[in-house]
Amino acid sequence: MVIDDLMEIAAKEKAARKxxxxxxxxxxxxxxxxSRGVKEALDRAVKEAGMESEVEVRGVGCMKLCCQGPLVQxxxxxxxxxxxxxxxxHSPLYEKVTPEDAASLIGTxxxxxxxxxxxxxxxxxxxxxxxxxxxxxxIVDPERIxxxxxxxxxxxxxxxxREMTPKEVLDTMIKSGLRGRGGAGxxxxxxxxxxxxxxxxxxxxxxxxxxxxxxxxxxxSVLESDxxxxxxxxxIGAYAVGANQGFIYVRAEYPLAISRLHTAIKQAKQLGxxxxxxxxxxxxxxxxxxxxxxxxxxGEETALMASVEGKRGTPRPRPPFPAESGLYNSPTLINxxxxxxxxxxxxxxxxEWFASIGTEKSKGTKVFALAGKITNTGLIEVPMGTPLRxxxxxxxxxxxxxxxIKAVQTGGPSGGCIPAHALDTPVDYESLSKLGSIxxxxxxxxxxxxxxMVDVARFFMEFCMDESCGKCIPCRAGTVQMxxxxxxxxxxxxxxxxxxxxxxxxxxxxxxSLCGLGQxxxxxxxxxxxxxxxxxxxxxxEDTLGPGATNPPQKTVPAAN
Amino acid sequence: xxxRTFTIDGKLVTAEENATVLDAATxxxxxxxxxxHLEGVYDVGxxxxxxxxxxxxxxxxxxxxxxxxxxMEIKTDSERLRKYRRMTIELLFAERNHVCAVCVANSxxxxxxxxxxxxxxxxxxxxxxxxxxxDNTHTLFGMDHNRCILCTRCVRVCWHIEGAxxxxxxxxxxxxxxxxxxxxxxxxxxxxxxxxxxVMGCPTGALFAKGVTVSEMERDRTKLEFIVTAREKKQxxx
Ligand SMILES: Cc1cc2nc3c(=O)[nH]c(=O)nc-3n(C[C@H](O)[C@H](O)[C@H](O)COP(=O)(O)O)c2cc1C
Ligand code: SF4
Ligand code: SF4
Ligand code: FES
Numbered sequence: 001m002v003i004d005d006l007m008e009i010a011a012k013e014k015a016a017r018k019x020x021x022x023x024x025x026x027x028x029x030x031x032x033x034x035s036r037g038v039k040e041a042l043d044r045a046v047k048e049a050g051m052e053s054e055v056e057v058r059g060v061g062c063m064k065l066c067c068q069g070p071l072v073q074x075x076x077x078x079x080x081x082x083x084x085x086x087x088x089x090h091s092p093l094y095e096k097v098t099p100e101d102a103a104s105l106i107g108t109x110x111x112x113x114x115x116x117x118x119x120x121x122x123x124x125x126x127x128x129x130x131x132x133x134x135x136x137x138x139i140v141d142p143e144r145i146x147x148x149x150x151x152x153x154x155x156x157x158x159x160x161x162r163e164m165t166p167k168e169v170l171d172t173m174i175k176s177g178l179r180g181r182g183g184a185g186x187x188x189x190x191x192x193x194x195x196x197x198x199x200x201x202x203x204x205x206x207x208x209x210x211x212x213x214x215x216x217x218x219x220x221s222v223l224e225s226d227x228x229x230x231x232x233x234x235x236i237g238a239y240a241v242g243a244n245q246g247f248i249y250v251r252a253e254y255p256l257a258i259s260r261l262h263t264a265i266k267q268a269k270q271l272g273x274x275x276x277x278x279x280x281x282x283x284x285x286x287x288x289x290x291x292x293x294x295x296x297x298x299g300e301e302t303a304l305m306a307s308v309e310g311k312r313g314t315p316r317p318r319p320p321f322p323a324e325s326g327l328y329n330s331p332t333l334i335n336x337x338x339x340x341x342x343x344x345x346x347x348x349x350x351x352e353w354f355a356s357i358g359t360e361k362s363k364g365t366k367v368f369a370l371a372g373k374i375t376n377t378g379l380i381e382v383p384m385g386t387p388l389r390x391x392x393x394x395x396x397x398x399x400x401x402x403x404x405i406k407a408v409q410t411g412g413p414s415g416g417c418i419p420a421h422a423l424d425t426p427v428d429y430e431s432l433s434k435l436g437s438i439x440x441x442x443x444x445x446x447x448x449x450x451x452x453m454v455d456v457a458r459f460f461m462e463f464c465m466d467e468s469c470g471k472c473i474p475c476r477a478g479t480v481q482m483x484x485x486x487x488x489x490x491x492x493x494x495x496x497x498x499x500x501x502x503x504x505x506x507x508x509x510x511x512x513s514l515c516g517l518g519q520x521x522x523x524x525x526x527x528x529x530x531x532x533x534x535x536x537x538x539x540x541x542e543d544t545l546g547p548g549a550t551n552p553p554q555k556t557v558p559a560a561n
Numbered sequence: 562x563x564x565r566t567f568t569i570d571g572k573l574v575t576a577e578e579n580a581t582v583l584d585a586a587t588x589x590x591x592x593x594x595x596x597x598h599l600e601g602v603y604d605v606g607x608x609x610x611x612x613x614x615x616x617x618x619x620x621x622x623x624x625x626x627x628x629x630x631x632x633m634e635i636k637t638d639s640e641r642l643r644k645y646r647r648m649t650i651e652l653l654f655a656e657r658n659h660v661c662a663v664c665v666a667n668s669x670x671x672x673x674x675x676x677x678x679x680x681x682x683x684x685x686x687x688x689x690x691x692x693x694x695x696d697n698t699h700t701l702f703g704m705d706h707n708r709c710i711l712c713t714r715c716v717r718v719c720w721h722i723e724g725a726x727x728x729x730x731x732x733x734x735x736x737x738x739x740x741x742x743x744x745x746x747x748x749x750x751x752x753x754x755x756x757x758x759x760v761m762g763c764p765t766g767a768l769f770a771k772g773v774t775v776s777e778m779e780r781d782r783t784k785l786e787f788i789v790t791a792r793e794k795k796q797x798x799x
Binding site: 295297312316317465466467468469470471472473474476477478479480481484501504505508511512513514 | 605606607608609612620621623626627644645648649652653655656685686687689710711729730732733734735736737
């Protein structure tokens with residue numbers, strides 16, 4: 001494979017385009033409401049209308065407004081047009097399409113009418129978005145590498161392999177200001193440079209696709225909608241750090257993502273875009289999948305690597321960091337799905353372009369999975385620094401049925417609740433952590449007045465308790481006790497003494513736990529205590545004991561087994 | 562091997578560059594509380610009792626897995642560390658059923674000794690009273706899960722000193738427990754060599770030799786160390 005071959009594939013793909021493209025979402029959200037049936041019905045309707053030569057029905061990835069699925073959008077391209085639509089164009093986006101609607105939708109191509117409801121593509125939900133990671137999502141056919149190539153796919157990899165030294169790639173990544181999208185926001189270029197500088201004959205690249213936060217589906221969407229963008233990002237990373245083997249660790253609960261990745265890897269290997277001597281350079285790189293059993297802790301990088309090695313998925317103390325000693329004790333580059341998906345666009349469009357988006361310390365865009373008490377649930381990608389209010393009120397359409405938003409939870413079980421009065425906070429790493437929350441991987445759960453914050457805190461504590469790996473004492477036993485105290489508070493059986501003990505335990509678990517799970521498990525409690533303390537106090541019983549007294553014997557915590 | 566100079570609790574100390582903070586402290590006569598550490602097997606940093614403060618580092622670091630560095634200023638004792646250590650022990654006591662008065666390891670138990678040393682005179686947390694079982698199927702040894710603190714010493718000893726690979730951890734979180742082979746009774750294990758090293762390594766009354774009663778379970782830890790040292794120095798190849 002050389003660049004001419006790549007261009008030939010792209011040209012062929014473009015030439016084969018039919019005047020009409022009917023895009024039908026085939027990501028997990030819409031597929032759960034029978035979009036496969038819709039696509040088959042559309043195929044049949046095209047045949048019946050005798051329009052096979054004019055209409056392509058294309059299964060695509062996520063079209064973002066997941067709550068209204070199955071979604072279908074129709075593009076009108078002039079015959080022989082050479083450019084493919086590169087953004088969600090202004091044709092109507094049909095909502096809640098059923099197989100029965102297919103005939104009337106195809107009928108509109110000949111001037112017919114349809115009664116299928118459609119969303120206005122000019123509403124803030126769409127216009128507020130800026131797509132880098134999701135640029136191809138909903139447009140490209142995730143199961144055909146040609147479709148990705150026709151949208152400049154693997155151009156970035158070619159450019160890197162033929163025209164850049166690894167050092168130049170590292171410099172570009174550092175200059176872009178990209179930070180890890182897996183939660184902690186560590187500067188990606190710096191991480192790459194550390195791996196590159198650690199001498200070793202064997203290095204690895206791992207893509208963290210474990211995505212265990214409840215309510216989060218960003219990474220899944222990227223993998224289902226545009227798997228090649230992740231493969232390309234990994235290959236560029238491998239070239240920059242000097243690795244020849246990659247792994248994608250994806251949870252077994254994502255069968256569609258797994259199957260699309262299988263297909264994508266197979267196709268890339270067939271075209272020689274993975275394997276040996278890529279683009280006739282000396283660079284070799286292969287990617288294999290590793291399927292996780294869906295433990296939240298296996299998203300933690302050291303636990304993930306233990307799991308890839310076939311061991312029990314428990315974290316180990318760092319240092320050594322994976323960049324120095326990771327998988328099989330070799331230097332390992334581990335990044336999140338979204339982080340890798342940003343790489344090829346940065347190479348194609350330049351570090352300056354990327355660094356011009358976002359805020360001073362948080363560059364580029366961030367994908368969020370909007371969920372909870374909000375009108376528009378779905379996927380959004382916004383520039384860093386977008387005020388929360390803009391996201392939840394304008395784009396998300398506020399709470400449904402005229403409710404008022406009480407708080408927004410970001411960062412899942414490791415994050416916190418941002419109260420409504422702080423909604424003008426810009427979404428970037430620093431601002432969120434100042435509020436006691438975190439960017440996290442991109443889950444965003446909106447809560448309305450009906451939500452009890454102590455319930456929220458207990459929900460996340462229960463999650464951490466269930467997901468604790470059990471290796472270190474503060475997290476294993478501490479989460480059990482904190483969960484018990486929250487339950488006691490909710491049952492109206494706790495006193496101010498219990499609350500003090502809870503706060504003390506939060507501090508201890510946060511400072512003594514081995515890994516990020518335990519260290520952040522108290523966050524939802526501490527953040528709700530910070531902004532909604534009264535809700536806790538309202539639930540407390542009067543303390544009948546004098547100062548200095550200890551608690552009277554209480555009902556015991558339910559047995560662990 | 563290069564040496565490193567640094568301070569522990571204000572005391573100037575030198576150690577080899579690969580030494581852990583725990584090694585260095587022990588050599589300097591400073592006793593840092595530990596539970597999961599066992600001389601002879603690698604460290605896992607799991608119990609978090611050995612956490613120390615290091616000037617300039619925001620996080621507490623486990624002494625058993627942290628390597629010394631030139632100029633490091635280490636504090637092994639402070640109000641805050643003492644509080645955290647006491648809470649850790651409290652959490653352990655509330656987690657399973659540690660009833661010292663009827664335990665084979667009473668007065669020979671590292672957990673009990675630490676509780677005394679750290680001044681844990683009562684447990685402020687509600688006991689969970691889980692119903693764990695006792696495995697008495699082995700001909701020589703027994704295991705009482707109610708006393709286990711999941712330090713995984715037995716697992717490491719079994720894999721890395723004896724090389725039998727019988728012991729392992731199953732389940733997660735508070736459901737974690739030590740198993741034999743594929744989660745079967747210890748007595749039916751086909752890999753156990755009956756060497757008893759796990760029993761020697763256990764800090765509590767969880768693993769015991771059959772026939773002992775309250776307070777009788779004493780362990781000879783030096784045997785493990787002896788084996789490891791002998792192996793490293795190839796003492797049996799005379
Ligand atoms: C308990 C826990 C769960 C995590 N889960 C994930 C995850 O699902 N996906 C992910 O990318 N990173 C996760 N992380 C963060 C990873 O450890 C690691 O920092 C990240 O993959 C690095 O990639 P990045 O630099 O691109 O963000 C988790 C961390 C912790 C402590
Ligand atoms: S903090 Fe929790 S998840 Fe992390 S090592 Fe400790 S027990 Fe395991
Ligand atoms: S049985 Fe003993 S050595 Fe093994 S984990 Fe439990 S307490 Fe530790
Ligand atoms: S002895 Fe260091 S963590 Fe247990």
